[in-house]
Amino acid sequence: MSAPTVTTDSQGAAASRPRKRPAKKRPTKQLLGLAGILAFLLVWELVPRVGIVEARFLPPASDVIAMLFNDFGLTAFWVAVGETMLAWFLGLLMAVLLAVVLGFIIGSSNFLRKVTNSTVEFLRPIPSVALIPLAVLLFGVKIESSLMLIVYASFWQVFIQVLYGVADVDNVAMQTAKSYGLGRFARVRYVVFPTALPYLMTGVRLAAAVALILAITAELVIGSPGLGREISLAQSGGAISGMYALVLATGLIGVLINLVMRFIERKTLSWHSSIRSEVIV
Amino acid sequence: MKILKGIAYGLALPVILVLIWWASTLGTTNFFVPTPATLSEAFAETWFGERIFSDVLPSIGRLLVGVIAAIVLGIAAGLLIGSVKWLRDFTEPVLEFFRAIPPPVLIPVLMLLMGITDSMKVVVIISGCIWPVLLNTIEGVRAIDSVLSDSAHTYGIGGFARVRYLVLPSAAPQIMAGVRQCLSIGLILMVISEMFASSEGLGFTIVQFQRSFAIPEMWSGIVVLGLIGVAMSLIFQWTERRILRWYHGLREVENAA
Structure with a gap:
């Protein structure tokens, strides 16, 4: 300045x-x-x-947008949106909880981190869509199939970030906490958690985008209920404007999720320097 | 000794997991979970034959063409958009919107526009993978250190030399982060485009096994996809380490200070 x-x-x-x-x-x-x-x-x-x-x-934009506004008035559209968002939310929640618990346990033990490293590095790059046939066999065209894919895909995003975050703890801060006699739980609460929180939030933001992709994918390919299935139905039924309108709708949901996630990140990390500097400049 | 210890750490858990799997499938005849022996048998039988040429290689070929095209296009467009301010402001909302669209929904759209062909699958991969590379390149170009940029300007470095020696290296860490995302999206799109609309390829074959209840073969297909994913991530890590060697070194020095 x-x-x-x-x-x-x-x-x-x-x-x-x-x-x-x-x-x-x-x-x-x-x-x-x-x-x-x-x-x-x-x-x-x-x-x-x-x-x-x-x-x-490729219908002209005006047709598609008119169709989209038409969809906004239909209950069926909102039901499909609700189903997609429900799968998205449940899957994301389960993945985050699982990843946080496992990440903190594994991350805070040097031994566990070393032992699990090779397995994590092997499992992580496996594309979640490889599980589609398995999900179909186990659950059929129900929401559980979507959940399985969503949880698998978004778990790794959060888990890896939590591992990095827990490993990033400042040694001096940790020693200080120890010499002040903070117990194990207090150290996790006041030293490890605040250090890992920015990483965790990044992981959650990435996972939220991935979870939406997988939710739509599962509906599109497997046929579990939601927007993806509506797109597939509209396409095979020749309702082309309708299909484009639904594609637009998924994009809008994606933008909305990004915005909400960035907002939450800014709120929960308002104390952190990466966000503070953003506000000042 | 140290190396031995490292190997032991790396192998212990996988060995334990396989042993658990083997022990738990020993007496049972669960339809969904094959024993390690049947799986490896099915794996060898299914994939070490004609299928490599008829399904695996074409899939990988499409993936490579799509991903490389996406990376090249993304970096080229990103350099252009990132270095012109009004163009950046002009395109930003539209690009953000395109990135937010879940890439798989492009499959039905492109199927309609192009029919079910090889080039449609490649275009699906390109149109899904390009966004992370493009947006990260724009971001990387925008965030060039202003002192470096001014110095280059003062020394009269411009045009191609500026891009080669200033813009690309400064944006490289961001670009590589985008490429990493691009690779995993590419693999997902390759599989889905074949599951959705195809008569050959890995995705199609695996779904076919599942529909005919050839469970060990289906599992072996999942393993193949996993191996491709692992191989891609190894290649990426190796390349990243080469390209960004200076950057990791710099970070280490900064962290040590």
């Missing part, structure tokens, strides 16, 4: 000046972004209208 040169001004003016600058900058940025969205929609509108791609394969 440049030094304020307005020493003669009253304090109120000096305080308002730095505030003005971002306010001046932001609208142009947002306007440009808005223009970008409009340009994209315009191109999408024109491509089928001019006939570069046939309209029965």
